[in-house]
Amino acid sequence: MSLLEVEDLSVRFDTDDGPVHAVDHLSLTLGESEVLGVVGESGCGKSVSFMSLLRLLPETATVNGTARFDGVDLLRASGSRLRQIRGRQIAFVFQEPMTSLNPAFKVGNQIGEVLRRHLGLSRADARARAIELLHLVRIPSPERRVDEYPHQLSGGMRQRVMIAMALACDPKILIADEPTTALDVTIQAGILDLMRDIRERLGTAIVLITHNLGVVADVADRVVVMYAGRKVEEAPVHELFARPQHPYTNGLLGAVPRPGAGRLREIPGRVPSLAELPRGCAFAPRCPRADEITRSNVPDLRSIGPQHLVACFHPGPDVEAVA
Amino acid sequence: MTEPVLEVEGLVKHFPVRGLGAKGVVHAVDGVSFRIGRGELLGLVGESGSGKSTVANCVMRLVAPTAGAIRLNGTDITRLSRRALRPLRRSMHMVFQDPYSSLDPRMTCGQIVGEPLDVQGLARGRDLDVRVSQLFDRVGLRDELRFRYPHELSGGQRQRVGLARALAVSPELLVADEPVSALDVSVQASILNLLRDLQEELGFSCLFITHDLATVEYLCDRVAVMYLGQIVEVAPTRELFGNPKHPYTQSLLSAGVVPDPEVQRSRTRVVLEGDLPSPLEPPSGCRFRTRCPLEPRSAPQSHDEEPPLVDVGDGHLVACHLVRRGETPDLYRPLEVAR
Numbered sequence: 001m002s003l004l005e006v007e008d009l010s011v012r013f014d015t016d017d018g019p020v021h022a023v024d025h026l027s028l029t030l031g032e033s034e035v036l037g038v039v040g041e042s043g044c045g046k047s048v049s050f051m052s053l054l055r056l057l058p059e060t061a062t063v064n065g066t067a068r069f070d071g072v073d074l075l076r077a078s079g080s081r082l083r084q085i086r087g088r089q090i091a092f093v094f095q096e097p098m099t100s101l102n103p104a105f106k107v108g109n110q111i112g113e114v115l116r117r118h119l120g121l122s123r124a125d126a127r128a129r130a131i132e133l134l135h136l137v138r139i140p141s142p143e144r145r146v147d148e149y150p151h152q153l154s155g156g157m158r159q160r161v162m163i164a165m166a167l168a169c170d171p172k173i174l175i176a177d178e179p180t181t182a183l184d185v186t187i188q189a190g191i192l193d194l195m196r197d198i199r200e201r202l203g204t205a206i207v208l209i210t211h212n213l214g215v216v217a218d219v220a221d222r223v224v225v226m227y228a229g230r231k232v233e234e235a236p237v238h239e240l241f242a243r244p245q246h247p248y249t250n251g252l253l254g255a256v257p258r259p260g261a262g263r264l265r266e267i268p269g270r271v272p273s274l275a276e277l278p279r280g281c282a283f284a285p286r287c288p289r290a291d292e293i294t295r296s297n298v299p300d301l302r303s304i305g306p307q308h309l310v311a312c313f314h315p316g317p318d319v320e321a322v323a
Numbered sequence: 324m325t326e327p328v329l330e331v332e333g334l335v336k337h338f339p340v341r342g343l344g345a346k347g348v349v350h351a352v353d354g355v356s357f358r359i360g361r362g363e364l365l366g367l368v369g370e371s372g373s374g375k376s377t378v379a380n381c382v383m384r385l386v387a388p389t390a391g392a393i394r395l396n397g398t399d400i401t402r403l404s405r406r407a408l409r410p411l412r413r414s415m416h417m418v419f420q421d422p423y424s425s426l427d428p429r430m431t432c433g434q435i436v437g438e439p440l441d442v443q444g445l446a447r448g449r450d451l452d453v454r455v456s457q458l459f460d461r462v463g464l465r466d467e468l469r470f471r472y473p474h475e476l477s478g479g480q481r482q483r484v485g486l487a488r489a490l491a492v493s494p495e496l497l498v499a500d501e502p503v504s505a506l507d508v509s510v511q512a513s514i515l516n517l518l519r520d521l522q523e524e525l526g527f528s529c530l531f532i533t534h535d536l537a538t539v540e541y542l543c544d545r546v547a548v549m550y551l552g553q554i555v556e557v558a559p560t561r562e563l564f565g566n567p568k569h570p571y572t573q574s575l576l577s578a579g580v581v582p583d584p585e586v587q588r589s590r591t592r593v594v595l596e597g598d599l600p601s602p603l604e605p606p607s608g609c610r611f612r613t614r615c616p617l618e619p620r621s622a623p624q625s626h627d628e629e630p631p632l633v634d635v636g637d638g639h640l641v642a643c644h645l646v647r648r649g650e651t652p653d654l655y656r657p658l659e660v661a662r
């Protein structure tokens with residue numbers, strides 16, 4: 001049984017320029033202590049999808065679909081029920097760590113605040129637990145760091161504090177939105193090790209949102225590839241990298257430099273504006289395999305192997321890459 | 324090497340800081356030397372805050388070096404006045420990380436690209452228009468984008484404008500500071516390919532700064548690795564990736580992620596404890612010693628003596644006491660790939 005089951009999730013923003021369909025009928029599941037990688041380029045709807053589940057979007061957003069977690073539909077749960085879940089059972093690490101920590105408070109107090117609010121801990125207990133959490137995310141000398149302000153920490157340490165805060169209530173699900181993007185490789189490696197460690201030691205399920213395929217290759221069990229608000233491919237991680245089916249997935253894999261490989265393959269054109277998506281497959285204007293069918297019909301997701309889904313009329317590995 | 328296009332010798336940049344109890348100087352760059360030959364691409368990598376951008380800014384004379392010398396085609400430009408520098412400006416150009424803030428928002432993209440030609444008096448009027456059109460074509464921008472403003476372009480298009488501008492006066496040296504880091508994967512690929520094509524065609528030299536190791540390996544002829552204001556290792560790309568010697572380089576290479584789960588998960592990572600020490604008070608002796616996984620193997624020498632950057636053969640330079648003693652660290656074995 002899955003921990004989280006999202007079905008037909010759609011998010012529309014009403015803007016001055018008309019409706020923007022940021023997420024379009026997205027379905028996905030997350031298993032117990034599973035690491036799900038969600039990849040795609042800027043603006044494809046990664047953040048919005050998961051923020052909508054916890055109702056973290058502005059009022060201009062209309063959200064449809066269902067999201068079953070622990071016997072409730074998150075999208076229909078009462079405000080008070082959702083508040084119990086948010087932060088406590090499902091925790092979010094936001095894309096920008098610098099703006100998510102309050103510069104005016106010591107990091108220990110910020111973590112402690114979460115513990116006091118959700119778990120009703122005393123001040124002293126909250127502090128002790130905050131130190132434990134800083135230790136858990138491997139911040140050196142946590143007894144000292146607990147009394148420091150965010151600006152006294154490096155970028156990598158701030159990101160660890162964010163993760164410590166998210167883990168404060170021992171959540172079942174940790175949603176980490178680009179947790180390593182602003183960091184250099186050395187610090188990134190430490191954060192990725194930490195993710196693995198959390199999953200193994202605490203059994204936390206993790207949604208890892210990223211645009212970095214290397215990060216996904218390193219820690220994800222399963223991967224969802226998004227393009228223009230839709231899921232275009234989904235597969236277990238080894239399967240996805242070994243047998244990518246969607247031309248966009250193939251394109252992404254060919255576009256990153258890797259040792260020993262030749263010239264980078266480019267994906268021609270650019271991501272379409274969500275306000276004016278093409279009539280057929282959203283990837284068709286950039287797709288080497290596009291034809292009449294593709295240009296006038298939207299492909300449904302279909303199964304192409306065990307746990308492997310793809311939304312494409314002409315799936316298969318890239319001819320160019322194989323050659 | 325024939326006469327280098329760029330020669331940096333003993334470059335030092337200290338930033339004085341005041342207030343907030345933190346008095347002293349930031350040792351941003353502390354004795355950096357390297358050369359870039361004609362048509363050569365040198366990659367500069369290293370942890371965030373290690374001084375890469377400061378090196379670039381000194382080379383471009385955007386900040387004044389504290390000490391050391393910078394020679395462009397043999398001419399010492401370290402202390403040239405703005406006026407004396409102007410004719411040399413066309414020899415070197417910079418492309419910045421942020422395509423959003425580095426282009427003047429009040430100018431059209433055509434004007435931005437044409438400006439260096441205009442300022443240098445190299446083209447006027449109709450001739451200028453033609454040159455700008457050619458440059459747009461060269462970097463793969465549609466001609467009508469000449470009349471648009473930067474905010475009306477995508478990130479990748481803006482970066483192409485920056486590149487077209489940099490190439491307008493056929494510079495001999497291009498300094499590129501994280502030129503693709505802010506871009507999407509598919510856009511990065513097209514910019515990197517473009518840079519490689521243009522370099523082959525025009526033959527300029529390039530100082531390429533990035534924290535993405537795979538990009539350096541793809542693009543550069545040689546790589547310099549910085550740690551806390553100093554270069555700890557320099558080698559031809561193949562050699563550096565295939566045979567890294569400095570423990571910091573080894574840990575850096577081990578930390579990079581490869582987009583292949585089989586390969587990625589079979590690697591061992593050398594995780595460094597702690598953070599980059601404060602550049603206000605760099606450690607004595609070897610700057611890497613506070614995080615070196617091999618310490619205290621080279622103590623007390625590591626505390627007392629700064630390891631010099633020495634050639635260990637074939638243009639491979641390393642600054643490490645252990646390497647000098649013939650005890651080359653092997654924290655990390657590079658992947659076996661056909662390079």
Ligand SMILES: Nc1ncnc2c1ncn2[C@@H]1O[C@H](COP(=O)(O)OP(=O)(O)OP(=O)(O)O)[C@@H](O)[C@H]1O
Pocket residue numbers: 013015020022040041042043044045046047048049058060095211274
């Ligand atoms: N408040 C909003 N009003 C209108 N459109 C919005 C709003 N928030 C997000 N969008 C749009 O929804 C789409 C999806 O945005 P989202 O932030 O989920 O992208 P993302 O995949 O997380 O991208 P990135 O990798 O850049 O973080 C984008 O096209 C974005 O412009």
Ligand SMILES: Nc1ncnc2c1ncn2[C@@H]1O[C@H](COP(=O)(O)OP(=O)(O)OP(=O)(O)O)[C@@H](O)[C@H]1O
Pocket residue numbers: 338339340349350351369370371372373374375376377378534602
């Ligand atoms: N104008 C300045 N005043 C004071 N300190 C500065 C200034 N510019 C840079 N520094 C400091 O100098 C050191 C080197 O900074 P630099 O920007 O060169 O690093 P970098 O290697 O480019 O890092 P990144 O990868 O994060 O861009 C850092 O400690 C930085 O805080």
Ligand SMILES: [Mg+2]
Pocket residue numbers: 046047048095177
């Ligand atoms: Mg996002």
Ligand SMILES: [Mg+2]
Pocket residue numbers: 375376377
């Ligand atoms: Mg920099």
